[in-house]
Amino acid sequence: MSAPARIVLIGAGNVGSRLAQRFADQGYPLLQVFSRSPLKRAFPAPFVNRISDIVPDAEVYLIAVPDDAIADVAAQLAGQIHPGALVAHTSGSTPSAVLSPFFEHFGVCYPLQTFSPERIPDFNEIPVCVDAPSRVDLEVLQQVAAIISPRVYHLDDRQRARVHLAAVFVNNFVNHLYHTGFQLLKEADLPFELLLPLIRETAAKIKPDSDPAYLQTGPARRGDEQTIRRHLEALAGNPEVEQLYQQITSAIQSFHQKPFPHAHHRPD
């Protein structure tokens, strides 16, 4: 079976616009891109901004809109397209069943990455998580996903929700800690650039097959109560950051007090 050649994309935000470019770059230009609002940049596909202008006879429709707009967009799309078409959304945290009232053939095609207006991620590395209740539809989505990236995973709703939850920790929550570091330096008139190499290296040293706990260092890890006390004193004027410090410090301490196979890491 060859990859579906007639794909329509609904949504032209950060995810949608990167996907449109990727399909074009891979030699599978999209049939159409729909977005309610005008596009902010040139698009490598014909653009429409009225639902009624969406072609009815594509093979696959990908819905890349904010989570809370998926059902609404699906309802409008349903009256417009051929009932044999396959419709998938690109959300990590939304069950595929949100599409079931509207379409016979539906599923999920979730690229697990953070997309921003200014950066083009390396699509060859991005895991794309697909799911569909029908085996045939799943196979089609696997082919669509394989256009985006060679790393295609079949995960059900429950597994995808778990991945999305973990992603909140390593992306959204981590970004808030970056912001906290920024704030701490700004308060002292110090440039954020000081932290940048550390931020990049901390991420770069993580390995795909090993618990990052093996790389854990710092005062909480080594039980350096004196430094922890000094840090808490320095944060005394900032109760929210102080609480964050205490909470994560005690989480690290509680984890590392448990039996833990310290194979190859010597704490510094």
Next chain:
Amino acid sequence: MSAPARIVLIGAGNVGSRLAQRFADQGYPLLQVFSRSPLKRAFPAPFVNRISDIVPDAEVYLIAVPDDAIADVAAQLAGQIHPGALVAHTSGSTPSAVLSPFFEHFGVCYPLQTFSPERIPDFNEIPVCVDAPSRVDLEVLQQVAAIISPRVYHLDDRQRARVHLAAVFVNNFVNHLYHTGFQLLKEADLPFELLLPLIRETAAKIKPDSDPAYLQTGPARRGDEQTIRRHLEALAGNPEVEQLYQQITSAIQSFHQKPFPHAHHRPD
């Protein structure tokens, strides 16, 4: 003034061993490296493991040992070396004054990076923070630091302590969130490799001159209470991770409820 050519390094852990290699690579091989324990790998400098074998007449002695061992090492070194020598430690959180009882010339030379046995960081990017009470000693340390990296900063104890505190957030605490992501996937038999591109991209998109808050996304940022509730339900069996989720979520919400100049970021 030319860079000091006679430098002795005390300590051969993660920091010490990378520094020794860097000095050699830069054309300034160290005069000696001292370590109490035998070396784990070949060193690009003569190695001694008795204090009494340390040469007394180097220009600079760099102490790269764990924070709580600095004073002890300094006390031993003091009886051994020429009083005109300059002695500096490499610690972020230790005041330079810890060396003042032992030496006339002392200071700090703190490379702000996480060093691990298996990775060679890009030294050209590493900020090196120097300080010394005497102007002449400071200039010498600036020259030593410039051998390590072109990015040399003069920060006093207070500023360096602040940078170290911020580093705990973006390095130690971030690593614990990586571990939490690992655990969440492991509990569901999902491979950690799924999160790796996201981890790297989240770090890569940070800019040196802009608050990471501009890049904040996710359920907390966009006030998606339904997803937050679903995540908390999923964490119900894991009170510690649940508490961490709640705490960081409310920190994000509280920050983003305040007036905040949302210049160029459209939350997704």
